[in-house]
């Protein structure tokens with residue numbers, strides 16, 4: 001079966017890692033016609049618009065997107081195009097797994113397998129912020145939590161746990177201080193939990209959660225939380241399993257899904273053939289599962305895992321003493337797949 005999907009290469013390390021992902025997908029035998037469109041900095045330079053209408057139209061047509069990282073200017077300039085795309089297509093779930101692959105040195109001996117479900121549209125990412133006067137004597141950001149927005153992410157997380165035979169869901173919040181917004185999110189989780197009585201359910205306050213995840217990640221399984229906490233805890237979770245180079249993510253809505261790495265454009269290593277493409281390759285694995293290409297998804301994940309386990313042909317972040325480049329690592333995954341079939 002052939003598929004037509006949208007591809008946004010992104011900027012920074014985007015083109016290098018996206019090239020790795022599309023090569024691996026091709027070699028796994030999946031027939032994809034990529035509708036390539038540009039967004040963010042590259043689109044701004046070329047078309048004077050960081051989110052040209054061609055991007056929206058392409059996603060509207062194809063419904064599934066593979067996206068490289070997009071740089072967002074810090075404290076000034078245009079608003080995040082990542083956030084804009086999530087809002088435009090109501091991608092309310094940000095599913096971010098953190099799983100150990102053998103061969104990666106981490107602080108932990110045993111296998112970690114966590115999934116964070118981050119609410120992706122509300123709270124401090126709603127973009128309602130301003131200075132109260134022209135001398136910037138104060139600034140205000142309004143975080144909005146809605147019943148509808150909370151219900152759908154929490155239900156999605158419970159349904160996922162149930163469908164995939166996972167064991168436990170932890171809701172993370174700061175309802176002791178953010179009594180209204182955090183309180184509402186927690187209330188809704190507690191209202192829904194009894195409908196899933198077979199699933200172990202608990203809650204944690206976010207600061208304690210950060211400490212607990214570092215001290216003993218094995219006590220957690222799936223985690224559902226609000227937008228900002230999910231953003232931070234998912235980077236923390238990636239640190240438990242080998243860093244951002246190993247962390248994939250999926251932005252999911254009712255009709256569109258967009259797959260990307262958890263990490264950003266990594267300007268410090270861009271253009272040097274250093275970046276680890278595993279995160280975007282694992283995001284591609286999630287994408288292939290989403291479009292029903294389960295065999296190819298398995299094949300790619302197995303090959304990636306095997307190359308990492310051997311440890312001889314990996315990127316610098318995985319083995320700083322003995323490493324190869326992004327492209328050569330990708331070659332190794334492709335050779336491994338050929339050996340498997």
Ligand code: NAI
Nearest residue numbers: 069070071072082244245262263264265266269275276317
């Ligand atoms: P970052 O995730 O780009 O980089 C953080 C650190 O991790 C850097 O030292 C980088 O070299 C390293 N790193 C990231 N990905 C890696 C990979 N695949 N292989 C090896 N090392 C890797 O975060 P940073 O520097 O805070 O943000 C840079 C830009 O990316 C900002 O403009 C930010 O807004 C944007 N960003 C975009 C995201 C997206 O497109 N979804 C997500 C996060 C940040």
Ligand code: MG
Nearest residue numbers: 231232235262
């Ligand atoms: Mg982030």
